Amino acid sequence: MSEITKTASPVASRPLLKTLTPWIGFLILLLALPNIFSSNVGLYTMNLMGIFIIFALSYNMLLGQGGMLSFGHAVYFGLGGFMSVHFMNYIEDGDFTFPMYLIPIFGGLIGLVFGIIIGSFSTRRAGTVFAMISLGVGELMAASSLIFVAFFGGEEGVSGDRTTGPELMGINFGQDIHIYYLIAGWVFVTVALMYLFSRTPAGRMANAVRDNAERAEFVGYSQRKVRFVSFCASGFFAGIAGGLFALNFEIVTEENLNALTSGTVLLMAYIGGVGFFIGPIVGAVVFTLLQSILSNYTDIWQLYVGILFVLTVMYVPQGLTGIIVMHTAAWRMRRIGLLVLPYLRAGIPALAMLTGIATFLETIHHMRSSVEGETAMSLMGVDFDSHGIVTWIVILALVVVGGYLTRSQLPQLRDAWEMANKPPAKAEGAGS
Amino acid sequence: MTAAIELTDLRKSFGPTEIIRGVNLTIEKGERHAIIGPNGAGKSTLFHLISGRYNVSGGSVKLHGENISNLPPYEIYRKGLSRSFQVTNIFPNMSVFENVRCGLMWVKDYKYSFWHLVDRQRELNERTAEVIEEIGLTSRQHIPAGVLTYAEQRALEIGISAAGGADAIMLDEPTAGMSHSETDQAIELIRKITDGKTLVMVEHDMGVVFDLADRISVLVYGEIIATDTPENIRNSKAVQEAYLGAEAEE
Numbered sequence: 001m002s003e004i005t006k007t008a009s010p011v012a013s014r015p016l017l018k019t020l021t022p023w024i025g026f027l028i029l030l031l032a033l034p035n036i037f038s039s040n041v042g043l044y045t046m047n048l049m050g051i052f053i054i055f056a057l058s059y060n061m062l063l064g065q066g067g068m069l070s071f072g073h074a075v076y077f078g079l080g081g082f083m084s085v086h087f088m089n090y091i092e093d094g095d096f097t098f099p100m101y102l103i104p105i106f107g108g109l110i111g112l113v114f115g116i117i118i119g120s121f122s123t124r125r126a127g128t129v130f131a132m133i134s135l136g137v138g139e140l141m142a143a144s145s146l147i148f149v150a151f152f153g154g155e156e157g158v159s160g161d162r163t164t165g166p167e168l169m170g171i172n173f174g175q176d177i178h179i180y181y182l183i184a185g186w187v188f189v190t191v192a193l194m195y196l197f198s199r200t201p202a203g204r205m206a207n208a209v210r211d212n213a214e215r216a217e218f219v220g221y222s223q224r225k226v227r228f229v230s231f232c233a234s235g236f237f238a239g240i241a242g243g244l245f246a247l248n249f250e251i252v253t254e255e256n257l258n259a260l261t262s263g264t265v266l267l268m269a270y271i272g273g274v275g276f277f278i279g280p281i282v283g284a285v286v287f288t289l290l291q292s293i294l295s296n297y298t299d300i301w302q303l304y305v306g307i308l309f310v311l312t313v314m315y316v317p318q319g320l321t322g323i324i325v326m327h328t329a330a331w332r333m334r335r336i337g338l339l340v341l342p343y344l345r346a347g348i349p350a351l352a353m354l355t356g357i358a359t360f361l362e363t364i365h366h367m368r369s370s371v372e373g374e375t376a377m378s379l380m381g382v383d384f385d386s387h388g389i390v391t392w393i394v395i396l397a398l399v400v401v402g403g404y405l406t407r408s409q410l411p412q413l414r415d416a417w418e419m420a421n422k423p424p425a426k427a428e429g430a431g432s
Numbered sequence: 433m434t435a436a437i438e439l440t441d442l443r444k445s446f447g448p449t450e451i452i453r454g455v456n457l458t459i460e461k462g463e464r465h466a467i468i469g470p471n472g473a474g475k476s477t478l479f480h481l482i483s484g485r486y487n488v489s490g491g492s493v494k495l496h497g498e499n500i501s502n503l504p505p506y507e508i509y510r511k512g513l514s515r516s517f518q519v520t521n522i523f524p525n526m527s528v529f530e531n532v533r534c535g536l537m538w539v540k541d542y543k544y545s546f547w548h549l550v551d552r553q554r555e556l557n558e559r560t561a562e563v564i565e566e567i568g569l570t571s572r573q574h575i576p577a578g579v580l581t582y583a584e585q586r587a588l589e590i591g592i593s594a595a596g597g598a599d600a601i602m603l604d605e606p607t608a609g610m611s612h613s614e615t616d617q618a619i620e621l622i623r624k625i626t627d628g629k630t631l632v633m634v635e636h637d638m639g640v641v642f643d644l645a646d647r648i649s650v651l652v653y654g655e656i657i658a659t660d661t662p663e664n665i666r667n668s669k670a671v672q673e674a675y676l677g678a679e680a681e682e
Contacts, residue, residue, distance in 0.1 A: 199549050201542035208534045211523040217505040218483065218515060219592065220538030229544050 023192065030184040034177055041292070043176040049288040050183040051244045054190050056268040056280035058237035063266070064274030065198055066230040067210030068123070069131045072138025073265050076235040078257020079114055079141070080107025080242025082152060085252045088160035100165030100173060101182050104243030111239020112232055119231035124224050126213060135259075142258040157253030160246065173247070183244050190237055195277060197233055206230045267309050273319020282321050297380070300365050304358075330420040342409075342416035349405030356398025363391065434497035436461045436600050436630035437482065437513075443490035444474075444481055451477045453654035454491065459647075461599075464631040466641045469651035475634040476518055478651065479604050482632075483515045484508040495600065510538065514598035518605045518634070520585045522592065524578030528569050531577045531588055533560045535595035560595070567591035567621060583614045587621060594625040601626055603633040607640050619643055642666070650674065 033046055055077055062068040084107040091098055122133040145152035152158070162179070163172045171178050197203045205226045209216045213223040246252050255261065264287070272283020287305065294301035316323055330336045359379060363386045366377045375387045384391050437459040444452040451474045459465045467475050480486040482493050484505035493501045500508050523531050533556065540556050542548055550556065564573050567587040572580060577588055590606055606622060607615045619640055622631070635641045641648060642662045649659040652674045658665060665671055 196549065197546055199551060200546045201537045201548060201550060202544045202546040204530065204534065204550055205537065205544070207526055207530075208523045211525050212521060214485075214505075215517075215521045215523065215592075216534070218509055218521075219535045219596065220506050220509040221544075222504065222506045225544055229546065233546065 026191070027188060030188055033184075034180050040176060043180050045288055045292045047176070047180055047183050047248050048292070049285055050180075050187045051241050051248060052265075052268060052284035052288055053187055053281050054244065055238055055241035055265050056272065056284040057191060057194050057277075058234045058241060059265045060269045060274055060277075060280040061194065061197070061206070061230050061234040061237070063269055064276075064279065065203065065210065066206040066227055066234075067126050067213075068134075068227060068231070069127075070134040070262070071131055071259070071266070072134035072136075072141070072262050073234075073238060074257045074259070074261035075118075075138055075141045076111040076114060076238035077242040077245070077261060077265070078145075078252065078254075080104070080111045080239030081246040081252035081256050082158060082242075083107050083110040083239070084243035084246040085158045085160040085250075086151070088162060088164070088246065088250075089158075092161055092164040097166060100162055100247070101185075103162075103247055104186060104240045107243025107246065108236045108240040111242065112236040114239075115232040115235025119228045119235070123227035123231050126209075126223075126227065130227075138257075138259055138262050142254060145254040145257060152254060153252075155254070157251055157255075159251040162247050162250055179248055183248065186240065186244055190240055191281070194233075194237060198277060202226065202229045202233075267305065271309060271312050271319055273321035275318055276321040276325065279319050279321040283319065286320060298362060298365075299369070300361060303361065333420075335420040338416055338420045342413045346406055346409040346413045349402045349409065351402075352398050353402030353406055356395050356402055359398065360395050363395065435459060435494070436463070436496060437632065438494040438497075439482070439491070440494070441491035442478075442481060442488060442493060444477055444486060445489045450489075451654050452481065452489075455651075455654070455656055457649060457656055457659065459630060459632060461630055462628060464626065464644055464646045465633070466645035466648045467632065467634050467651055468636075468638075468641055468648060473651045474654045475651055476604060479515065479602055479632075479634060483513065483602060506538075509596075509598070512599040513602065514593045514596055514600070515602040516589045516593040516604055516606060518608060520582075520589050522577045522585060522588055525576055527574050528577050528580065528588060529560060529564065529573040532563050532567075532591050532595050533557070535592040536560055536563070539596040539598075563591050563595045566625060568617070583610055583618075586610065586614075586618065590618075590621060590625065598629075600630040600632070603631065603635075605634055605636060607635065607637050615640065 034043060037043070037046060055073075058076075059070070059073045062070050062073070084103045087098070087103055087106045088100070090096060091100065091103075118133075118137055122130055122137070146154060163174045165172070173179050173182060198206075205216060205221050206229070208219075209221070209223045209226045216223055216226065242252070242256065245256065268283040268287045269280040270283065271286060272281065273279030290301060290305055290308075294304060298304075312319060318325070327336060327339075330339060362379055363377070366386045367375075370377070370386075375385050377384065377386050435458045437457075439455050439457040442452055442455040443450065455478065467478065469475055477486065481488050484500070484503055484507070488501045491501075492499055495508070495511055495513055498511065500511060500513075503511075523534060526534070533550065536556060536559055537543075537550075540553075540559070542550075542553075542556070561570070561573075564570050567590065569580075569584060569588060569591070572584065577585065580588060586606065586609075590603065593603070594601055603622065607618045610618060615637065622633075622644060631644075633641075633644070645662055647659060648662055648665045649656050650665065650671050651657075657674055658668055658671050660668065
């Protein structure tokens with residue numbers, strides 16, 4: 001009996017401080033970030049990150065937690081955005097008084113309402129049927145956004161003004177830093193709520209239904225209702241993200257609920273890793289960074305994101321978070337150092353190969369899109385001629401030599417990996 | 433006293449093929465009942481009909497006097513009938529602890545709650561730990577169920593089925609593929625967890641059947657040809673002919 005209580009206790013009453021530490025760290029990080037990146041671009045990027053973090057996490061309630069592959073999650077995001085921007089306008093017109101910083105609630109509510117409506121028929125089955133329905137609903141919404149002009153504003157969308165609400169301690173959200181803290185606050189609360197949801201019976205059963213829907217029915221749960229609850233919650237949080245988008249950009253258009261946005265959120269969640277709670281957070285951060293930084297340097301940044309996505313699906317389905325988690329065993333055994341040199345040995349030629357591929361893509365793109373006859377181009381500060389023979393020799397050399405050397409380094413990398421992850425010698429001795 | 437499970441002229445066809453051809457069977461409360469028969473006799477199909485995995489084509493299934501034919505599996509579970517599967521059927525990516533806890537949440541009345549935190553439910557977690565102790569997986573409770581050994585997964589399978597404390601428990605070949613010592617442990621486990629409950633089991637291992645069962649039914653080509661005590665079944669000529677004859681044909 002004593003053993004039972006002993007084994008039960010770590011789950012039941014984990015020290016509160018230990019549970020709270022990551023959350024306190026998260027809060028401090030959110031508060032500290034604008035002091036580190038205080039430029040306008042920095043704030044803009046971080047605001048977008050915050051919105052996408054909520055959006056991607058809400059998406060992962062479907063894909064990662066509930067095993068539902070949705071191609072139409074932008075519907076709830078977009079509707080939340082439209083609803084919020086309309087309420088911003090009502091406040092501006094003086095139709096009713098409501099604090100501007102709580103506007104995303106309306107976004108969440110309409111996300112929830114549509115989650116209930118659409119979830120009531122789409123959650124009957126998971127898999128292909130669910131995916132097809134989500135795609136259909138997404139297309140339907142995108143099409144109707146151009147038909148119901150009164151609500152969706154047609155091609156130019158609906159714009160609002162976030163500074164018109166009643167002031168909160170002299171803050172009217174006129175400055176970017178204000179909206180940053182507003183978004184940060186919402187991010188903290190919604191991330192906490194979504195995490196807590198995953199620890200409730202509904203959240204646990206969502207995992208169970210994802211793993212084995214049939215078995216879940218034989219322990220008393222209707223797979224459809226389990227999915228439905230997750231679906232509604234997911235719609236709610238996506239709507240909140242949409243509401244924050246409306247507050248941040250003060251404009252919402254059809255683009256916010258079309259298939260492109262649905263694809264973006266799938267990309268973010270997957271690149272980050274759908275198997276982990278923090279995966280979509282990592283994905284949203286990486287995606288936003290790629291979007292805002294890479295797009296300064298190249299027109300074809302979306303191609304790179306696409307390649308990253310395909311590579312993730314093919315080689316690391318656990319996502320970027322999965323790669324990090326893979327190293328925890330070696331880290332705990334203090335053997336991570338063994339991997340540094342092998343990584344460098346394989347990484348440097350791999351980098352050369354990737355540089356070659358990127359240069360190839362950029363040069364092709366430049367040849368296709370530049371003014372007729374212009375062949376001089378610049379890439380990361382290096383000027384060269386896109387039609388020059390030297391350019392192409394360098395590209396070819398980088399790809400071939402880099403690729404060959406990377407390949408030749410893989411066996412030693414594999415050996416090093418085995419070494420670093422071998423169970424400790426002590427355990428081996430005890431076992432034999 | 434109403435019977436725990438009562439089957440009346442139960443039938444199941446897949447297209448033109450009738451797999452279960454009019455089964456009548458009454459299983460009393462607290463009885464340990466085994467269903468035996470050659471491969472392809474329809475034992476698993478019969479299980480699926482009772483537990484709601486398949487819809488019945490004709491006849492009825494009654495649980496404690498209430499008609500449960502064609503109810504969805506979760507409704508039948510809520511009425512007090514729980515089952516395990518012949519092919520191990522667990523939640524592979526969740527920990528052993530979570531697997532068992534999933535089998536407890538409905539009966540502990542959490543339903544689809546999103547306002548309770550599972551880790552803070554002391555009674556739920558203590559009961560889960562007790563069940564894990566009973567199935568002997570305490571030291572393995574935090575690893576994903578998918579990486580357990582086969583015998584451990586079988587034990588977990590039984591644990592999930594029995595965790596909720598259903599009055600009637602159906603086990604589909606609980607010892608299939610186990611070694612001798614594993615089988616002995618499994619029998620002990622089954623005896624322990626089904627104490628005072630109704631047990632229906634499909635089993636190929638005759639040692640297990642004669643050891644555990646109060647009564648045995650013999651199912652051959654979708655029909656029950658005999659229901660009797662182990663002693664009488666062992667000595668029945670008709671059973672031997674039908675069962676062993678069919679077995680020899682394979």
